[in-house]
Amino acid sequence: xxxxxxxxxxxxxxxxxxxxxxxxxxxxxxxxxxxVYGEIRTPIFEHSELFxxxxxxxxxxxxxxxxxxxxxxxxSLTLRPEGTACVARAxxxxxxxxxxxxxxxxxxxxxxxxYERPQAGRYRQHHQFGFEVFGDPQPEMDAEIIAxxxxxxxxxxxxxxxxxxxxxxxxxxxxxxxxxLKKELAPHLMExxxxxxxxxxxxxxxxxxxxxxTCQQMLDQAPHPVDxxxxxxxxxxxxxxxxxxxxxxSFRLSPRLVRGLDYYTRTVFEIVSPELGAQNALCGGGRYxxxxxxxxxxxxxxxxxxxxxxxxxxxxxxxxxPEPLRLDVYLVPLGEEAYSQAMLLAMRLREAGIRxxxxxxxxxxSAQLKxxxxxxxxxxxxLGEQELKEGSLLLRNMxxxxxxxxxxxxxxxxxxxxxxx
Ligand code: AMP
Numbered sequence: 457x458x459x460x461x462x463x464x465x466x467x468x469x470x471x472x473x474x475x476x477x478x479x480x481x482x483x484x485x486x487x488x489x490x491x492v493y494g495e496i497r498t499p500i501f502e503h504s505e506l507f508x509x510x511x512x513x514x515x516x517x518x519x520x521x522x523x524x525x526x527x528x529x530x531x532s533l534t535l536r537p538e539g540t541a542c543v544a545r546a547x548x549x550x551x552x553x554x555x556x557x558x559x560x561x562x563x564x565x566x567x568x569x570x571y572e573r574p575q576a577g578r579y580r581q582h583h584q585f586g587f588e589v590f591g592d593p594q595p596e597m598d599a600e601i602i603a604x605x606x607x608x609x610x611x612x613x614x615x616x617x618x619x620x621x622x623x624x625x626x627x628x629x630x631x632x633x634x635x636x637l638k639k640e641l642a643p644h645l646m647e648x649x650x651x652x653x654x655x656x657x658x659x660x661x662x663x664x665x666x667x668x669x670t671c672q673q674m675l676d677q678a679p680h681p682v683d684x685x686x687x688x689x690x691x692x693x694x695x696x697x698x699x700x701x702x703x704x705x706s707f708r709l710s711p712r713l714v715r716g717l718d719y720y721t722r723t724v725f726e727i728v729s730p731e732l733g734a735q736n737a738l739c740g741g742g743r744y745x746x747x748x749x750x751x752x753x754x755x756x757x758x759x760x761x762x763x764x765x766x767x768x769x770x771x772x773x774x775x776x777x778p779e780p781l782r783l784d785v786y787l788v789p790l791g792e793e794a795y796s797q798a799m800l801l802a803m804r805l806r807e808a809g810i811r812x813x814x815x816x817x818x819x820x821x822s823a824q825l826k827x828x829x830x831x832x833x834x835x836x837x838x839l840g841e842q843e844l845k846e847g848s849l850l851l852r853n854m855x856x857x858x859x860x861x862x863x864x865x866x867x868x869x870x871x872x873x874x875x876x877x
Pocket of ligand 1: 538570572577578579580581582583584716737738739740741762763764765766767
């Protein structure tokens with residue numbers, strides 16, 4: 457029969473790599489604790505309309521990349537392609553502003569789904585971690601969000617990264633910029649790629665991050681959002697840059713950075729690493745002061761970021777070997793009588809925190825010791841007929857080959873003391 461493989465763009469995470477994943481998740485959670493953000497877990501699927509409204513109908517994510525299905529009740533549901541809209545939906549639905557007060561500071565970790573062309577660092581199921589704050593309009597909060605991302609990357613030992621920063625204004629000043637951009641580009645429309653020609657009509661700001669060389673050249677010369685910021689947006693941008701400098705973070709102003717989601721206002725940023733290939737963004741985020749209103753809530757400012765866990769893993773895997781599974785005791789019953797006692801003993805050892813594997817293999821002693829060796833067990837614990845009669849066990853140090861008899865009643869103590877050495 458033909459074998460079934462996992463869908464394209466998905467990955468199996470195997471031991472010992474899964475230990476590195478756990479380490480990555482722990483680092484994120486530690487930073488959540490230190491910055492005092494609470495973990496939120498939202499469903500993996502949502503009503504499709506959440507993303508159409510929250511992320512934007514004309515974005516690549518919504519128009520080309522969503523995994524959408526109609527369920528048996530005829531509802532259109534979508535596997536979440538990103539986390540912010542989901543967290544914002546939960547913030548509103550759970551009435552967090554009224555029940556718990558503002559600002560609300562939340563973080564999440566989990567899988568996201570996008571129908572993209574798979575390549576190194578880009579998958580159809582990938583994992584993101586994200587931090588979001590609702591209800592704080594201050595530029596210091598934008599800087600804090602960037603500081604969280606940097607703290608996580610530093611704690612992971614990722615040293616090489618750069619912060620790209622821009623401001624795309626607000627609903628007051630952005631229309632002025634967009635009008636200027638469209639006016640400037642109108643005579644050159646036919647020289648732009650077909651995607652940009654479409655964006656020109658539907659979502660002109662997205663032209664700025666077109667990856668095509670000819671468009672890039674033209675858009676470098678075109679007006680940029682920072683040149684059109686209103687006074688409040690200018691002040692916000694300057695104050696947040698001051699904070700970043702005070703924190704000792706260097707950053708690059710990237711006047712064409714706009715990001716692929718519609719909900720951003722004012723600050724947008726990306727942290728990129730030269731240690732990654734073409735897909736070099738470790739994380740991206742910014743301020744989204746209009747999102748809660750777009751989702752039907754009261755005006756509530758917001759700011760946050762999302763980081764790609766596979767990308768962080770690519771660097772982690774380069775820098776450190778994952779810890780293999782460790783085995784303290786390989787317990788070998790010899791003879792049928794010994795199994796039930798051995799099972800009980802294995803339970804007690806595990807409950808005492810000793811990493812114990814019990815062999816159900818009926819082969820002879822030397823074959824079993826070979827297995828213990830292959831598994832890098834520190835000790836083999838043998839329970840044969842003789843030991844069963846005497847109420848004892850044979851403890852063998854797998855490195856030195858030394859063996860000694862220990863009494864059953866003291867087994868926990870004896871093993872704990874040798875393991876502590
Ligand atoms: P975005 O919401 O597109 O800014 O994504 C946030 C972060 O998730 C990016 O900076 C990447 O690190 C990561 N990311 C986005 N899409 C993918 C993908 N298809 N595969 C792996 N990582 C991704």
